[in-house]
Amino acid sequence: MNKVMSNKAVIALxxxxxFILIVALIYGPILITGYYGLMDWNGIGxxxxxxxxxxxxLIQDGQFWQSxxxxxxxxxxxxxxxxxxxxxxxxxxxxxxxxDLLRKIYLIPMLLSSVAIAQLWVKIYDPNNGMxxxxxxxxxxxxxxxxxxxxxxxxxxxxxxILWQYAGFYIIIYYAALKGIPESLVEAAxxxxxxxxxxxxxxxxxxxxxxxxxxxVLAIVGSLKYFDLIYVMTGGGPNGASEVIASYMYxxxxxxxxxxxxxxxxxxxxxxxLVVTWITRKLTASEDEIQY
Amino acid sequence: MKNAWxxxxxxxxxVLMFALAACGGNEEESEENASSGENESDSAKTIEFMHLWxxxxxxxxxxxxxxxxxxxxxxxxxxxxxxxxxxxEQYKEKLKVLSTSNELPDVGMTWAAGFLDPYxxxxxxxxxxDILEGPLKDKFVAGTAEAYAIDDVTYGLPLELNITPxxxxxxxxxxxxxxxxxxxxxLKEVIQTLADNGVTPVALGNKxxxxxxxxxxxxxxxxxxxxxxxxxIDRTGxxxxxxxxxxxxxxQELVDMGAFINGFNGLGNDEAKGxxxxxxxAMYLMATWDLPEWTTNxxxxxxxxxxxxxxxxxxxxxxxxxxxxYVGGPGVGLFVxxxxxxxxxxxEFVTFFVEKWGERSVTDAGVIPATVVxxxxxxxxxxxxDILNDLNEASNLTLYADVQMSAGVADxxxxxxxxxFGEAITPEEFAKQQEDALAAEE
Numbered sequence: 001m002n003k004v005m006s007n008k009a010v011i012a013l014x015x016x017x018x019f020i021l022i023v024a025l026i027y028g029p030i031l032i033t034g035y036y037g038l039m040d041w042n043g044i045g046x047x048x049x050x051x052x053x054x055x056x057x058l059i060q061d062g063q064f065w066q067s068x069x070x071x072x073x074x075x076x077x078x079x080x081x082x083x084x085x086x087x088x089x090x091x092x093x094x095x096x097x098x099x100d101l102l103r104k105i106y107l108i109p110m111l112l113s114s115v116a117i118a119q120l121w122v123k124i125y126d127p128n129n130g131m132x133x134x135x136x137x138x139x140x141x142x143x144x145x146x147x148x149x150x151x152x153x154x155x156x157x158x159x160x161x162i163l164w165q166y167a168g169f170y171i172i173i174y175y176a177a178l179k180g181i182p183e184s185l186v187e188a189a190x191x192x193x194x195x196x197x198x199x200x201x202x203x204x205x206x207x208x209x210x211x212x213x214x215x216x217v218l219a220i221v222g223s224l225k226y227f228d229l230i231y232v233m234t235g236g237g238p239n240g241a242s243e244v245i246a247s248y249m250y251x252x253x254x255x256x257x258x259x260x261x262x263x264x265x266x267x268x269x270x271x272x273x274l275v276v277t278w279i280t281r282k283l284t285a286s287e288d289e290i291q292y
Numbered sequence: 293m294k295n296a297w298x299x300x301x302x303x304x305x306x307v308l309m310f311a312l313a314a315c316g317g318n319e320e321e322s323e324e325n326a327s328s329g330e331n332e333s334d335s336a337k338t339i340e341f342m343h344l345w346x347x348x349x350x351x352x353x354x355x356x357x358x359x360x361x362x363x364x365x366x367x368x369x370x371x372x373x374x375x376x377x378x379x380x381e382q383y384k385e386k387l388k389v390l391s392t393s394n395e396l397p398d399v400g401m402t403w404a405a406g407f408l409d410p411y412x413x414x415x416x417x418x419x420x421x422d423i424l425e426g427p428l429k430d431k432f433v434a435g436t437a438e439a440y441a442i443d444d445v446t447y448g449l450p451l452e453l454n455i456t457p458x459x460x461x462x463x464x465x466x467x468x469x470x471x472x473x474x475x476x477x478x479l480k481e482v483i484q485t486l487a488d489n490g491v492t493p494v495a496l497g498n499k500x501x502x503x504x505x506x507x508x509x510x511x512x513x514x515x516x517x518x519x520x521x522x523x524x525i526d527r528t529g530x531x532x533x534x535x536x537x538x539x540x541x542x543x544q545e546l547v548d549m550g551a552f553i554n555g556f557n558g559l560g561n562d563e564a565k566g567x568x569x570x571x572x573x574a575m576y577l578m579a580t581w582d583l584p585e586w587t588t589n590x591x592x593x594x595x596x597x598x599x600x601x602x603x604x605x606x607x608x609x610x611x612x613x614x615x616x617x618y619v620g621g622p623g624v625g626l627f628v629x630x631x632x633x634x635x636x637x638x639x640e641f642v643t644f645f646v647e648k649w650g651e652r653s654v655t656d657a658g659v660i661p662a663t664v665v666x667x668x669x670x671x672x673x674x675x676x677x678d679i680l681n682d683l684n685e686a687s688n689l690t691l692y693a694d695v696q697m698s699a700g701v702a703d704x705x706x707x708x709x710x711x712x713f714g715e716a717i718t719p720e721e722f723a724k725q726q727e728d729a730l731a732a733e734e
Contacts, residue, residue, distance in 0.1 A: 122560075146557075149556065
C-alpha cells in the first residue's frame with residue numbers, strides 16, 4: 001500500500017481528475033472572465049479590445065457603488081447575526097428539554113431551495129394579503145408599510161429573509177463545535193464554581209474560536225457575492241434600492257447584453273472578496289492554537 | 293497490495309470512461325453531419341427548423357406545428373423538415389451559441405426589434421421582403437411585420453400578435469355604480485369613486501417594470517398621438533417632448549389618487565394578476581395573451597370569468613391619439629438563416645407556415661396570429677371575436693417601448709418607469725434620463 005501511495009505517478013493519477021475539473025470549471029472561467037472584462041462584447045457578435053475602459057467606467061459608476069454599499073451592509077449584518085446564532089447554539093448544546101427538536105426546526109430553512117424561500121417571504125411581505133401586514137392591521141397599525149415596494153425598507157426586509165435562511169447553517173456548525181468540547185473541561189470549571197454564563201463566555205467560546213473565525217469569513221464572503229433571494233424577490237428594485245453587486249452584474253451582462261462590463265464587475269467582485277477575506281483573516285489571526 | 297492495484301485500475305477505468313464519453317458525443321455529431329450530407333447529394337433536401345414550443349408546456353402550439361410540418365412534407369415530397377425543440381430560455385441561449393459559430397438552423401424563431409438587432413448586424417438572418425411583397429402581401433395586421441424590419445428591410449415574419457386592452461370587473465363596477473370609462477377624465481372619476489369606496493382600482497405588478505411601461509405608453513399615445521414616442525426612440529424626435537412629459541405627470545397624478553394597488557412597485561405581474569382574479573382589484577391593463585384566463589381557463593371561477601369585460605384604453609380630451617390605436621406587439625416570428633443551403637425551400641416553408649398558422653392558431657390554441665383573421669363562423673368565446681374585430685379596425689399599433697429600444701436603453705427606460713411610479717423622480721427628470729440614454733447611443 002505504502003509503496004503504491006508513495007509512487008509519484010500514482011499520486012498524480014489520483015489527483016488528476018479533480019485537478020482537471022477544478023481547472024476547467026473554476027480557474028479557467030475566472031481567467032476567461034478577466035479576459036472578457038477587457039472587451040466590449042454584447043455576447044453574440046465580435047469582441048473589441050478596450051483595455052481597462054470597463055474598469056474606469058466601473059470606478060465612476062454610481063449605481064455600482066450603491067450596490068456595493070448594499071453588499072457590505074449585508075456582510076455587516078450577517079456577521080452581527082452570528083452572535084445570536086452562537087447564543088442559541090450554546091443553549092441548544094446545553095442539556096435542555098427538546099433541544100433535539102429545536103435544532104431540527106432551526107435547520108429547516110437550510111433544506112428549502114432559495115427560490116422557495118423567496119416565494120415564501122414574498123407572500124409574507126405582500127402589502128395587502130400578506131401575513132405580516134395582516135398581523136399589523138390586526139394589532140391596529142393603520143397604514144402598514146409595503147415592505148418590498150418601499151425604497152427605504154426593501155433592503156432590510158430582504159436581509160431578514162436572508163439571515164433567516166442561513167440561521168440553521170451557522171447554528172449547526174456552532175452546535176457541532178460545542179459538542180466537541182471535552183465534558184471534563186466544563187466539569188472542572190463547574191467544580192471551581194463557575195456559573196453557566198462564565199462557562200459559556202470563558203470556556204466554551206474561546207475553545208471554538210477557530211470555528212468562529214471560519215464562520216465570520218463564510219458570512220462575509222457569502223454576503224458579498226449574495227444573489228438568490230434578491231434576484232427572485234425584487235430583482236434589485238425598486239429603483240435599485242435592493243441591488244447588490246452580484247445582481248447588478250447579472251443585470252448588466254444578461255439584461256442589457258453588456259458582457260464585457262458584466263465580466264469586469266465579476267472580476268472586480270472577486271478582487272473585493274479576496275481583499276476582504278485577507279483583511280478578515282489578518283484581523284482575527286491569533287498566535288496560539290488551542291490544545292485540549 | 294492487490295487492493296491498491298484494484299484502485300489504480302478503477303481510476304484508469306474512470307478516466308477512460310470520461311474520455312470515451314467525450315468521444316461518443318463527437319461521433320454522434322459527425323454521424324449527423326454525414327447523414328445530412330448524404331441527403332443533399334440525393335437531392336432530397338432537409339430544412340432544419342428550431343422552435344420553442346415543447347409538447348409539455350405548450351401542447352396545442354406543438355400539435356399545430358407538427359401538423360403544419362406534416363402537411364408541408366406531403367406537399368413537397370423532396371423536402372424533409374428536421375425539428376429541434378427547446379424551452380424558451382434554452383432556446384435563446386442556443387440560438388446565441390449557434391450564431392457565434394455560424395450554424396443557425398435554416399428556419400427558426402426570433403423576437404422583434406431589439407432581439408433581432410445583433411443577429412441582423414451580424415448578417416445572420418436573410419431579408420424576407422420578397423415574401424412580404426409576394427405571397428404574403430397584405431396578409432399581416434398593420435404594424436406587425438414592420439416590427440421585424442431594420443432600416444426598412446424585414447428579417448422576420450410574425451406569428452403572434454398581442455394588443456393591450458383594459459380589462460375590468462363588471463361586478464365590482466356595478467357594485468360601485470360606475471361604468472366603463474371612454475375618456476381619461478371618466479377613468480379618473482371611476483378610479484376616484486372606487487378608491488373612496490375602499491376598492492383597489494387597478495392591479496399593477498410594477499416590480500416587472502414593463503407593466504408600468506404599458507400605462508405610460510398609452511398615455512403618451514393618447515396625449516401626443518402615435519408618433520411622439522416612436523420618434524423619440526428612433527431619434528427623429530426628443531423624449532423631452534411636452535406630450536411625453538405631460539404623460540409622465542398624468543402617471544404621477546394617478547399614483548397620487550391611489551389608482552394603483554398598494555405596494556405595486558414590489559409586486560410581480562403574476563401577483564398583481566392574482567389580485568384581479570381574486571376580485572380584489574377592479575381593473576387590469578394587460579396584453580391579450582391573458583385572454584384564456586378570462587375565458588377558457590377552468591382554474592379560474594366561472595363567476596369571475598363571467599364578470600370580466602374589456603374596454604379600449606380611454607382617450608384624453610384634447611389629445612392627439614385616437615381610441616383605435618393600441619399598445620402591443622408581435623410575439624415570436626420566423627426567420628430564415630442567411631447562410632442556409634436550402635434558402636428557397638426555407639422561404640417556401642416559412643410562407644406556408646405563416647398561412648397555415650394564421651388559419652388555426654386562434655381556434656386551436658387561443659393565440660391571436662399576426663395575420664388578419666376572418667371571424668365569420670369561428671367558434672370562439674365572444675371576447676376573442678370582439679378583440680379580433682377591433683384588431684381589424686386598428687389604426688395603429690405601437691410596439692412595446694422596451695422591445696423597440698436596444699437592451700441598454702430599455703433598461704434605463706424600465707428603471708425610469710419604476711422610479712416615476714414610485715415618485716422618486718419628477719416627470720422632467722424622467723424624460724431627461726431617457727433622452728440622455730437615447731442620445732448617448734446615437
